[in-house]
Amino acid sequence: ISEIMSDNCFGGTGNSDGYNYAAIDEFDISRSPGDTDLLNSNWIAYYKAIYRCNMLLSKMDQIEWQGDIALRNTYESETRFIRAYIYFEMTRLWGSVPLVTTPAAEDEAQATPEAIYKVIADDLVFASNNLPTEAYNAKPNGRITKWAAKSLLGRVYLYYTGYYGKPDLVGVVNKTQALGHLEDVIASSGHGLVADFSTLWPAASVDKYAGEGNREFVFSIKYTYTSDYNGNTDSNQWMVMFGMREFSSYPYGRGWGVTVNSKLWNAYSPTDTRRTASIIGVDEEKIPFDKKNSQREYTGYYNKKYSPMVNKDGVDLPIAMGSQFWDISQFQDYVVLRYSDVLLMAAELGSGNAQRYFDEVRERAYKENFVSLPVNADNILNERRLEFALEGVRYYDLLRQGIGKASSSIAETTTLLNGGVPTTKTISAGKIQETKGLIQIPNTQITLSGGLLKQNAGW
Secondary structure, three states, rough: HHHHOOEEEEEOOOOOOOHHHHHHOOOOHHHOOOOOOOOOHHHHHHHHHHHHHHHHHOOOOOOOOOOOOHHHHHHHHHHHHHHHHHHHHHHHHHHEEOOOOOOOOOOOOOOOHHHHHHHHHHHHHHHHHHHOOOOOOHOOOOOOOOHHHHHHHHHHHHHHHHHHHOOOEEEEEEEEEHHHHHHHHHHOOOOOOOHHHHHHHHHHHHHHHOOOOOOOEEEEEEOOOOOOOOOOOOOOOHHHHHOOOOOOOEOEEEEEOOOOOHHHHHHHOOOOOHHHHHHEOOOOOOEEEOOOOOOOOOOOOOOOOOEEOOOOOOOHHHHHHHOOOOOOOOOEEEEEEEEEHHHHHHHHOOOHHHHHHHHHHHHHHHHOOOOOOOOOOHHHHHHHHOOOOOOOOOHHHHHHOHHHHHHHOOOOOHHHHHHEEEEEEEEOOOHHHHHHOOOOOOHHHHHHHHOOOOOOOOO
16 A cells, blocks of 8 residues: 555556555545545454454463563563554554554544554563564564564654654654664674575565575564465465566566556666566566556556566466465565665664665665765665665655655656556645545544544545
């Protein structure tokens, strides 16, 4: 959703599909007036998870820890990290949401962003202080670490202070402290960059893939391929949206056709190795794509970082792995935080090593074509666009620069192919400003609350 709301992707999907993705892409519910429940299933899932976190936290004193305070602190930290992560996702999407910190079932009014971020900050500071100090490879892949908590705290600090124009993170974390957490990750975590950017992404590297437990991945959400239609949902069920529309070409698998904006492809220098590692170029790779008549908002570009895949025999990888359902059983992990993000956040916050951190990210991207640039805010934010393209980061990087910057970057009028027919596509800066970059509160939730919840402006 955040990629579609950004300037990286169009809603795309099938030419005969509904227009819910267009409504999200254009911040305009009049594009699909019947869609009054955008992201309702996400809202429900988030609050189920919040409930579970709150339930465990409420029982901590009733568990027999046998004097192992470190173990208790680890479990509490992991739980509080998850709660903080979910609230951060929710408040970036919806702005003000109900803040529930006990396992209660009563309806709550929307809390202020300040109140929500206070819980987020407190949870992440606790996790940063209480998780074990061991290096990343000493933890089973997928567990939340001290380094993940410190890195997420840096991201939360930058977003909150930027989007809301505040001097610090609700009085809990100031700039010096946020930078200190990131410097600690750099100095002590054992994380680092992999040598070849393309090896971070299965479809970009195939046999050279660095794997889901590589040293650059600070925190990932784990998925596997055994989902079914009986309630077992342990797969990456959004990734299929990014696949080429109903078309496979080794190693790229089929999907529902969210398209990549050609502006992103053109933003890269031809000498930047991240361009072909991040984006599938249909013409550039001479892919015999023959589904333009089925595709809405065709651009010739798709997401390579999170592309479904097929094997050399053309079999969807989930099916080859033993799943019954290729579409709901994509299994690539979602990487929330990478070490390169830590380097660039530390540079942005004014580290004394800012130039070195900035150069380290760029040297990997350009290899022998690397030329140093001065480290400043504009260059760092542009580098973030290229480094984290199609990873769910860009939209929030735009918003934290102010709604004016975000709306001017995202707004455009262009011509795209809908079912093979050239069609004008308009994204209005005014609609982005009207909504403040937030998404619709699901109408079902407003109704269930008896009107206690209030709809976001512009929706």
